[in-house]
Amino acid sequence: METTAEAMKAVAAVGEVFGRRFELETFPWGADHYLKTGVTMPPNGYAMLRDQFDAIFIGALGDPRVADNRHARDILLGTRFELDLYVNYRPVKLLHERLCPLKNRSTADVNFVVFRENTEGLYVSVGGRFKAGTTDEIAIQEELNTYKGVHRIVRHAFEFAAANGRRSVCMADKSNAMAEGHALWQRVFRELAPQYPGIQPRHLYIDALALLMVQNPAQFDVIVTNNLFGDIITDLGAALQGGLGVAGSANLHPGRTSMFEPVHGSAPKYAGTGRANPVGAVLSTALLLEDLGHAEAAAEIERCVAKTLRDGETTVDLGGKLTTSQVGDRLARMIAAPQATRA
Numbered sequence: 085m086e087t088t089a090e091a092m093k094a095v096a097a098v099g100e101v102f103g104r105r106f107e108l109e110t111f112p113w114g115a116d117h118y119l120k121t122g123v124t125m126p127p128n129g130y131a132m133l134r135d136q137f138d139a140i141f142i143g144a145l146g147d148p149r150v151a152d153n154r155h156a157r158d159i160l161l162g163t164r165f166e167l168d169l170y171v172n173y174r175p176v177k178l179l180h181e182r183l184c185p186l187k188n189r190s191t192a193d194v195n196f197v198v199f200r201e202n203t204e205g206l207y208v209s210v211g212g213r214f215k216a217g218t219t220d221e222i223a224i225q226e227e228l229n230t231y232k233g234v235h236r237i238v239r240h241a242f243e244f245a246a247a248n249g250r251r252s253v254c255m256a257d258k259s260n261a262m263a264e265g266h267a268l269w270q271r272v273f274r275e276l277a278p279q280y281p282g283i284q285p286r287h288l289y290i291d292a293l294a295l296l297m298v299q300n301p302a303q304f305d306v307i308v309t310n311n312l313f314g315d316i317i318t319d320l321g322a323a324l325q326g327g328l329g330v331a332g333s334a335n336l337h338p339g340r341t342s343m344f345e346p347v348h349g350s351a352p353k354y355a356g357t358g359r360a361n362p363v364g365a366v367l368s369t370a371l372l373l374e375d376l377g378h379a380e381a382a383a384e385i386e387r388c389v390a391k392t393l394r395d396g397e398t399t400v401d402l403g404g405k406l407t408t409s410q411v412g413d414r415l416a417r418m419i420a421a422p423q424a425t426r427a
């Protein structure tokens with residue numbers, strides 16, 4: 085996918101400036117490969133990614149030729165589950181006020197992070213269909229919530245808040261309607277919050293959170309929620325920062341090989357047109373570099389992205405005139421020559 089190529093240009097450029105050579109290995113896994121070979125991921129694929137690499141970058145998946153999206157499930161969800169990447173970290177940060185669909189918001193008003201539980205919930209494929217295809221069909225999809233799973237993501241949210249000077253952690257669930265599974269979230273949140281006395285705990289039902297994210301996003305610092313709710317509100321979050329084209333994400337297991345991907349899908353209707361916005365993919369590489377301990381390199385990528393947005397050097401989705409690779413080249417040049425663009 086085109087945005088991945090642009091993201092790798094940014095990594096190469098930042099590596100040069102910071103005196104690091106990142107060795108890049110590319111795997112062909114995706115819809116083409118699956119249609120040709122019948123294989124989504126080779127049997128040793130997950131273990132190889134985990135054991136032989138420092139970080140994984142996955143481009144957007146999804147192809148109309150694979151109606152059931154099997155390849156996307158195996159590659160993306162498979163990597164999340166098999167590598168136990170329990171933290172889906174999705175920053176929602178407005179880099180230029182022009183990109184916000186809300187009236188009169190400054191960049192300071194949209195600057196929070198979402199931690200989405202990434203290994204359980206409604207994504208575990210526990211369930212089944214009975215009398216499928218008939219008018220008596222019954223379809224069951226179970227939501228899995230474990231103490232360990234809920235505890236580690238909620239704890240991660242508090243730890244992140246404490247380490248990054250954030251003031252509050254908001255846990256969102258639907259415990260008013262889902263009294264069993266989400267009672268566990270309530271219990272864990274009540275257990276952990278007192279261990280972080282400097283951080284204000286807050287609970288919202290997920291529907292109220294969606295409303296407040298639009299009405300007044302400035303009140304949020306750190307949000308933690310389950311897999312499906314996190315999926316939905318991070319698309320909403322992407323909209324607040326300028327659309328799916330600008331949102332990056334990380335799938336982490338702290339201390340282990342983690343995986344990075346843009347929030348956007350493959351947008352098949354834009355394939356090959358040069359209209360895809362590479363910024364989400366590029367910002368995902370910033371999260372990757374941050375995870376590998378190169379915080380300065382990550383900050384530099386974000387600085388250059390913010391400058392292109394400010395200067396209107398964007399793809400058409402953001403009102404600019406540049407193609408995918410023109411934006412990528414522009415970013416790579418800016419990263420390679422930082423003194424030329426530093427204000």
Ligand code: IPM
Nearest residue numbers: 145156157160161315347349
């Ligand atoms: C995302 C995507 C995936 C998800 C899909 C492609 C399965 O929407 O990363 O947000 O639901 O997690």
Ligand code: MN
Nearest residue numbers: 315316319347
């Ligand atoms: Mn999603």
